[in-house]
Amino acid sequence: MVRTFTLPGGGAEAAIGMSGHFGQLPDAARKRPISVIMVSYMTGPALMEAISAVLADRDIYELIVVDNGNTESARTRLSDLTAADNRVRFLQGHGNIGFARACNYGAKMATGHYFLFLNPDAVISKGAARQLANAGDGLVEPWITGGLLRDEKGREQRGARRRALTPLSALVGFLPILEVIPGLRSIHRETDPLPPHPVQIDTISGACLMTDRPCFEMMGGFDETYFLHVEDIEICRRARQMGGQVGFVPGATVMHYGSTSNVPRVWIEKEKLKGFLRYFWNYTPGFLPKVLTVLAAPFMAIAIVGRAYFLSLKSVVFQTAPRKAPPSK
Numbered sequence: 001m002v003r004t005f006t007l008p009g010g011g012a013e014a015a016i017g018m019s020g021h022f023g024q025l026p027d028a029a030r031k032r033p034i035s036v037i038m039v040s041y042m043t044g045p046a047l048m049e050a051i052s053a054v055l056a057d058r059d060i061y062e063l064i065v066v067d068n069g070n071t072e073s074a075r076t077r078l079s080d081l082t083a084a085d086n087r088v089r090f091l092q093g094h095g096n097i098g099f100a101r102a103c104n105y106g107a108k109m110a111t112g113h114y115f116l117f118l119n120p121d122a123v124i125s126k127g128a129a130r131q132l133a134n135a136g137d138g139l140v141e142p143w144i145t146g147g148l149l150r151d152e153k154g155r156e157q158r159g160a161r162r163r164a165l166t167p168l169s170a171l172v173g174f175l176p177i178l179e180v181i182p183g184l185r186s187i188h189r190e191t192d193p194l195p196p197h198p199v200q201i202d203t204i205s206g207a208c209l210m211t212d213r214p215c216f217e218m219m220g221g222f223d224e225t226y227f228l229h230v231e232d233i234e235i236c237r238r239a240r241q242m243g244g245q246v247g248f249v250p251g252a253t254v255m256h257y258g259s260t261s262n263v264p265r266v267w268i269e270k271e272k273l274k275g276f277l278r279y280f281w282n283y284t285p286g287f288l289p290k291v292l293t294v295l296a297a298p299f300m301a302i303a304i305v306g307r308a309y310f311l312s313l314k315s316v317v318f319q320t321a322p323r324k325a326p327p328s329k
Contacts, residue, residue: 033061034129035112038120039102041068046121046257048077053123055087059130061112066102067092099206100222100231107216115216119207121257122149128252132210135198135249142215142244144236146204147252148194157256161189161248162203165233167280167296171303194250201248202240206232208254215244228268230275237283273304
């Protein structure tokens with residue numbers, strides 16, 4: 001269910017415009033520092049563009065880049081940037097420890113009140129971080145907020161706003177034709193009308209995910225058993241189960257390249273498959289649902305990994321290069 005935010009303790013609907021500010025929010029709250037945590041693995045040119053956008057926003061107190069693996073040239077540029085700008089911290093030497101674990105590592109090193117987990121190929125607009133923080137302050141703890149993801153042409157991307165993940169909603173997400181069956185709905189909601197103001201929602205994207213330090217500690221951070229993918233869905237569910245709220249803030253826009261890492265698509269999709277299976281196993285109580293998860297595993301593998309093989313083959317046949325950011329200047 002989607003509904004507009006209400007002020008803590010009930011009462012009238014909170015006054016949130018596209019600026020993302022509550023009229024009742026104290027000035028002190030609006031000035032609490034924001035830490036951006038960015039995990040990078042072979043990101044390519046998009047990384048420096050994403051970093052430049054973060055540093056252009058004076059609302060952001062610090063940027064922590066967790067290097068799970070990058071080229072030597074990228075590491076040199078990051079080291080130079082760290083030396084030149086005291087708002088940047090560069091964490092390296094730990095290897096590829098996975099996205100969830102790297103996010104937790106970055107959060108441990110952060111000094112801000114708010115934590116914004118931002119993908120290294122996501123170019124955030126000025127003011128978006130503060131909008132996410134202000135909207136979150138009007139939610140019940142533990143809260144999470146996410147922004148609107150758009151591609152290079154300004155179109156909304158998948159993932160920024162989603163329903164709760166269930167085996168059926170996942171299946172319809174993989175096979176949209178199934179939505180013709182009454183009662184079956186995809187987890188994805190990017191085709192729904194865009195709300196004019198922040199709203200509550202089940203799930204937002206880990207490409208742009210904010211919470212604050214008390215909430216993050218209350219939730220215990222990201223679940224590190226997820227190496228890559230589904231950890232964002234899991235933490236949103238955990239927040240809701242703990243009585244908290246998840247919010248989608250359409251005014252907080254982010255241009256997200258997506259799929260810029262120089263890694264095999266099939267490997268990424270295999271990690272996504274493992275994440276889905278772990279999620280369903282953990283959140284489907286009872287013997288029969290777990291049996292159904294095991295039985296569904298081959299079909300999920302075909303849908304997820306099979307699609308990756310198909311797209312990889314298509315790129316070879318038609319000689320289409322993977323999506324990348326413009327070269328760094």
